[in-house]
Amino acid sequence: MARNSGFCRIKNERKKLSFFKIFQSADLSSECMRAIPYNFMQRVSEKDFSYKMVIRAQWGSSWKVEISKNPRFYYMEKHGWNQFVSDNALGDNEFVTFTHKGKMWFDVNIYHQNGKEILIPRNTPTMAPSGIKKEQGESSYKDVKKEDETGDSTGGEDLEVRKKKAKESKTSKKKKLTSKKVKNKIRSKKDKNGVPKFKITIRKSYLKFLAIPKRFVEGHIPNKSTIFTIHHWKGNCSWEVLCLVRENRTIFSSGWTKLAREYPLLIGDRCIFKLIKPTELLLISKKAREKIIKIDE
Template sequence: MAKNRAFGSIQQDKDKASFFKILAYEDLWSESMRFIPHKFKTSVCKNHPLKVILKVVWGRSWTVSLSSFKGSYLMEKKGWEKFLNDNKLGDKEFLTFTNEGNNCLSVSIFKKNCKEMLTPRKTTIISSSSSFSNVKKEEMSDVSPIIAEGSRRGRKEKKERADEEEARKKSKKMKKKADNNNVYEASSSLVPTFSFTIKPSKLIVAAIPQDFANDHMPNETTKFIIHDPNGKPWDVVYYYTEGQKLFSSGWRILARKYGLAVGDFCTFRLIKRREMVLEVIHASQM
């Protein structure tokens, strides 16, 4: 019986082998999460080019390319990411994968409340470029998600503008309260800066404002160093895709050590290409 952080023990149900994965947001695209257990090397992937078809219970399927990895196969990021995004996954869902033959794995999705997903999630959070071509429904069945996406984007942009305005106001307040002995204060006006207020989701991952990311952040997933005002460093992973720019692995630890809580106001100053200083005004101090 083989186990690791990303996938569960391989089980046998008569002639159908199966395994499971538990989706944690900070680990979604890791090699261990995309790894197909050795048991499936010969039973699932018999054809060339190497690929696997992931099929859900409501009939939709995704073709994901494979590459050889440590004696078995690794699902390539592009196809795996599309499967996750199209199904809005990443909130501790439990997935089972069952070998149906012909390079096909049937996927059962269980939400964190233990209920199985039998239909697609209604609220769409994927990009407008996502394809609905695999859904075998009438043409009009695809119109609602597209309209919902446009409406959602409008609301999101409006909310982002309001959040940015709030951040600017709090940033001014933060500068007035800043310690005159802060070693970074002298140069704070000379470096790129962004701010946000801590919400529950930001205690797990920290999304970077799109404008700031486009102007100042690297176009690749890489390691960042975040210092506290006294210079103590923390390593975090800056995760980059076309649709998301955020601090993922390491951020949760930093948030805990900083004592961050909902309502705290955070300001980030980019002092080097991959280094920042984080200053915090706790909600209790406002």
């Protein structure tokens, strides 16, 4: 009887050192979440531990992470960890396994809540498509030029057709540019009278995660999951919060629970979020009502 290849793979993986984490919509940047199991670290050789930790996904992307130690456990430093969380849009109860391959190199397998493994990156690089278009454009231009030089053109009639198509293409590009300019003017008018902002009244569910208004998302939130820094209006503290981008909604997830607890935010509080930098917000609550009026004026 032939053995199942998946079963053989799992059996082989079990022989290697590994641990897992569940990425719930909580504080994914906390030391507890970044901790490496004590029993796991006990079994890692001192020679391996001298290397920097590298996390590699199934599709080839990798992240370098520094490791530190407190009196109780080893943990991954925020910078590399937060980048890993942000790039993979984690925070929706994903199950992630970390398998040690030696020299602190880890292969990660990411699974949806329903158990289906994620085999392609959630956030597609934005530069790749434009690069492909450029190459295609260059090759087509070379082919046309070659035809003209060798005299292998199909005649004057085809040349007229090509000229007509080129003219139509220019016209369509002008229309697209015009529509973009109009949209940008509309957005600038919205933001002309003050800093971009949105208002929220805190509900019970908002203490766990916060849904961001769609109108604000369309104008000011990146198209991929990003770490935002949210500052207290008094300037005495700030929090790193994952802005999780989904098809149907965008929310503040990892780190938001900690912010709500430490700010603190309570049910019924009216909050204003002001965009002070592309990935930084100022949070003003109802508790500072007089200050809110002065800032708005």
